[in-house]
Amino acid sequence: xxxxxxxxxxxxxxxxxxxxxxxxxxxxxxxxxxxxxxxxxxxxxxxxxxxxxxxxxxxxxxxxxxxxxxxxxxxxxxxxxxxxxxxxxxxxxxxxxxxxxxxxxxxxxxxxxxxxxxxxxxxxxxxxxxxxxxxxxxxxxxxxxxxxxxxxxxxxxxxxxxxxxxxxxxxxxxxxxxxxxxxxxxxxxxxxxxxxxxxxxxxxxxxxxxxxxxxxxxxxxxxxxxxxxx
Numbered sequence: 463x464x465x466x467x468x469x470x471x472x473x474x475x476x477x478x479x480x481x482x483x484x485x486x487x488x489x490x491x492x493x494x495x496x497x498x499x500x501x502x503x504x505x506x507x508x509x510x511x512x513x514x515x516x517x518x519x520x521x522x523x524x525x526x527x528x529x530x531x532x533x534x535x536x537x538x539x540x541x542x543x544x545x546x547x548x549x550x551x552x553x554x555x556x557x558x559x560x561x562x563x564x565x566x567x568x569x570x571x572x573x574x575x576x577x578x579x580x581x582x583x584x585x586x587x588x589x590x591x592x593x594x595x596x597x598x599x600x601x602x603x604x605x606x607x608x609x610x611x612x613x614x615x616x617x618x619x620x621x622x623x624x625x626x627x628x629x630x631x632x633x634x635x636x637x638x639x640x641x642x643x644x645x646x647x648x649x650x651x652x653x654x655x656x657x658x659x660x661x662x663x664x665x666x667x668x669x670x671x672x673x674x675x676x677x678x679x680x681x682x683x684x685x686x687x688x689x690x691x692x
Contacts, residue, residue: 464488467505468515469495470668472571472630473534477515479626479664480538484545492671496681508532517541535567538623548623559617562609562624566631570606573598574631577638583686596639603645606632610647614654621658629655630665 466481466488468474481488493499493514500512508530509516517537522529522544531537539560542549550556577595580588606628609616617624632652635642642649655661 463520465491465518465520466515466667467491467493467509467517468668469493470665470672471495471514472575472634473513474515474668475630475665476534476627477517477537477541478667479629479661480541480548480623482660482664482667483626483658484541484547485660486541486545490667492668494671496684498684519544533567534627535563538563538627542623548621548626550618550620550622555618559622559624562616563627565605566624566627570602570628571631573602574634574638578634579686581639582637583682585682585686592639599638599640603632603635603640603648606651607645607648610651614651616651625651625655626661629661633665 464481464486466477468478468490469492470478478490493505495514499505500509500514505516506512508518509532511532513532515534515537516530516532517540519529519531519540521527529540531540539549549559573595576591577599580591580595584591606616613619615621615625616628629652632642632648633656642652
């Protein structure tokens with residue numbers, strides 16, 4: 463059994479989608495990041511950067527070996543390689559998937575996250591930051607649009623963890639100041655993913671728990687204030 467410690471954010475949803483696609487038994491454990499549960503000692507024991515998601519695989523090798531993994535790229539790679547799905551076996555194909563997985567983790571996610579923050583959550587408007595990160599989001603959407611010319615998926619010929627990693631960020635395009643209609647190939651890619659039942663199930667994991675917690679002043683202080691203090 464895999465314990466998934468998560469919250470329904472884009473990073474949490476990446477892993478939720480993959481677990482649903484794999485069809486393996488798992489238990490979703492909510493970590494209420496709006497109320498500071500990511501700073502709890504028991505969570506920090508296996509997620510030292512106080513970020514969700516993280517997993518605890520209670521039987522990694524069939525002999526009861528316990529493995530913990532934090533950081534979404536590492537989790538996606540661990541699960542894909544363990545179950546030999548959603549990542550090619552050949553070196554060239556595997557490398558291509560890793561390129562686009564790392565692109566998401568190092569560029570797409572961080573920049574879209576900053577665009578969302580300054581457009582939606584910043585307590586004080588910062589016009590320069592809004593312009594800077596919105597423009598970078600637009601550039602990255604263009605990279606994906608160009609990449610999808612003549613292909614259905616981001617890496618290789620098949621759906622992979624590269625697509626899974628990127629989807630939860632792109633579906634929030636309005637928060638990032640983007641017009642998905644201006645990127646028809648990317649829009650078609652979103653539709654292909656949205657047609658997969660496991661993707662829809664993965665996006666919905668823990669949503670009920672999140673609905674019960676308002677994004678109020680206390681949540682804002684926890685998300686955007688306590689990190690530096692901790």
